[in-house]
Amino acid sequence: QVQLEESGGGLVQAGSSLRLSCAASEGTIRTYGMGWFRQAPGKEREFVAAISWGGGSTRYGDSVKGRFTISRANAKNTVYLQMNSLKPEDTAVYYCAADPWGPGSDLGYEYDYWGQGTQVTVSS
DSSP states (O other), X not given: OOEEEEEOOEEXXXXXXXXXXXXXXXXXXXXEEEEEEEEOTTSOOEEEEEEOTTSSOEEEOTTTTTTEEEEEEGGGTEEEEEEOSOOGGGOEEEEEEEEETOOXXXXXXXXXXXXXXXXXXXXX
16 A cells, blocks of 8 residues: 655646656555546646556657656655756646556556645646
8 A cells, every 4th residue: 555645746837847746655665556647627627647567668648748757766666756947837737646556557447546736837
């Protein structure tokens, strides 16, 4: 079992960068595929990025490819989402999630553990 906590959200202007962190306060992320998802008001949850449990495979949602980068630091029990060239349409609550021995899936239902989310707001 793992307990996740996101941080790093905030209010920024379009074109800015933010780095989100997802730290495990209980358990270790070492054996989990990790993903980031987001949900904007009135919209369905959207896949953002994921990384396999071994770190060798990553995938991204079409809307963030080339702008966002997911990485993991198992020694720090933390996963990061570097977000560059932010757009107003990136405004959402961002959630990290853990999938035991996961390959880095883009399917939310494959993740067993979720954080409570961090708000990212991008102004135009």
